[in-house]
Amino acid sequence: MNDSRQGTTVPAGMQMHQLITATGERNSDELLDDFVSDVDHETLRGLYRDMLVIRRIDFEATALQRQGQLALWPPLLGQEAAQIGSVRALDPEDFIFPTYRENGVAYIRGANLAGIMSTWRGSANTGWDPHEFNMATPQIIIGAQTLHATGYAMGIAMEGKESLSIAYLGDGATSQGDVHESMVFAASFQAPVIFFCQNNHWAISEPVGLQSHLPLAGRASGYGIPSLQVDGNDVLAVLAATRWAARRARTGGGPSFIEAVTYRMGPHTTADDPTRYRGVTELEEWAAKDPLMRLRSYLINAGMLDAGAEAAIAAEADAVAAELRDGCINLPDPEPLSAFENVYVDPHPVLDRQREEYRRYLSSFVGSAS
Numbered sequence: 198m199n200d201s202r203q204g205t206t207v208p209a210g211m212q213m214h215q216l217i218t219a220t221g222e223r224n225s226d227e228l229l230d231d232f233v234s235d236v237d238h239e240t241l242r243g244l245y246r247d248m249l250v251i252r253r254i255d256f257e258a259t260a261l262q263r264q265g266q267l268a269l270w271p272p273l274l275g276q277e278a279a280q281i282g283s284v285r286a287l288d289p290e291d292f293i294f295p296t297y298r299e300n301g302v303a304y305i306r307g308a309n310l311a312g313i314m315s316t317w318r319g320s321a322n323t324g325w326d327p328h329e330f331n332m333a334t335p336q337i338i339i340g341a342q343t344l345h346a347t348g349y350a351m352g353i354a355m356e357g358k359e360s361l362s363i364a365y366l367g368d369g370a371t372s373q374g375d376v377h378e379s380m381v382f383a384a385s386f387q388a389p390v391i392f393f394c395q396n397n398h399w400a401i402s403e404p405v406g407l408q409s410h411l412p413l414a415g416r417a418s419g420y421g422i423p424s425l426q427v428d429g430n431d432v433l434a435v436l437a438a439t440r441w442a443a444r445r446a447r448t449g450g451g452p453s454f455i456e457a458v459t460y461r462m463g464p465h466t467t468a469d470d471p472t473r474y475r476g477v478t479e480l481e482e483w484a485a486k487d488p489l490m491r492l493r494s495y496l497i498n499a500g501m502l503d504a505g506a507e508a509a510i511a512a513e514a515d516a517v518a519a520e521l522r523d524g525c526i527n528l529p530d531p532e533p534l535s536a537f538e539n540v541y542v543d544p545h546p547v548l549d550r551q552r553e554e555y556r557r558y559l560s561s562f563v564g565s566a567s
């Protein structure tokens with residue numbers, strides 16, 4: 198693999214914003230400092246707790262998949278700061294359009310743990326009510342949610358609301374036509390939408406450098422959408438950058454694009470084997486920039502995290518993991534034919550035929566009640 202496939206070149210004038218360094222020191226940043234001037238040590242400790250809990254959720258779900266309790270799981274290991282910093286910048290009425298990896302975001306929004314697991318266990322098409330949490334269900338079609346987020350934001354603008362929508366997307370998604378259409382519409386109609394791109398460096402086995410020779414944040418300016426590139430492993434910087442974009446959206450400034458530069462330390466999903474396409478050195482380099490470790494160092498240096506506080510957070514995370522395991526294992530199995538429900542609002546002849554074929558197939562098994 199040559200170097201051009203590995204990374205991107207930062208053009209003159211584009212700066213990667215960072216507020217807490219990889220070793221836990223506070224940086225100052227002319228643009229972002231103001232957006233987090235109210236964030237005290239207690240709030241930072243809360244962000245650390247959030248990140249630790251979602252990492253624990255992720256480990257437990259990965260273990261459940263390995264034990265045959267989930268069909269698949271898309272790990273978020275390494276992306277905790279990007280997820281927590283962004284969701285904590287939003288108001289409850291802001292509508293979230295996620296990919297399949299925003300399970301940490303869903304947890305913070307209030308979706309219950311068994312609900313989050315249900316899609317990955319095959320127990321239900323969706324584990325939460327989008328209207329209850331103002332969060333759409335996981336989107337598997339790469340980039341499609343950016344269209345939904347833009348359309349929703351255009352609606353908000355027409356209704357004169359002060360709210361916004363946010364579309365989460367990956368680096369690979371920026372190569373999809375849907376994303377480019379979304380940005381054209383968002384810019385044309387000045388829709389209050391945030392494109393929050395987690396550049397985790399890999400689109401399954403394709404490195405980001407193959408898809409873009411420039412930072413992804415640079416693409417937005419082609420549409421006239423202001424953008425920021427932020428250290429995605431720095432929760433404080435991500436919080437600040439998302440607040441920057443949210444303020445723009447709420448005050449009639451239109452769309453923004455954030456590139457959170459992070460790294461997917463695990464596989465793409467539990468069905469993937471990253472050792473086949475990426476080197477060990479790269480992983481080690483990113484492990485040294487772990488989002489949890491840097492905030493931990495910062496809090497310890499500030500005297501805000503001692504062994505007692507750490508043990509309390511770890512116990513909380515363990516309790517969440519136990520609840521998740523229990524909820525997941527006890528999810529009821531769905532009726533096989535329920536797969537055909539909630540596909541279309543009105544009856545559909547093709548679906549009716551497929552249901553009938555499947556019913557006949559099921560009844561071909563000896564002793565089947567179907």
Ligand SMILES: Cc1ncc(C[n+]2csc(CCOP(=O)(O)OP(=O)(O)O)c2C)c(N)n1
Pocket residue numbers: 298337338339366367368369370371397399400401461465
């Ligand atoms: C339209 C479409 N094409 C292809 C796929 C198969 N696919 C699933 S995940 C993925 C890579 C996505 O990479 P990225 O957008 O960077 O997100 P990440 O998984 O890294 O968070 C692809 C190509 C899909 N789900 N949808």
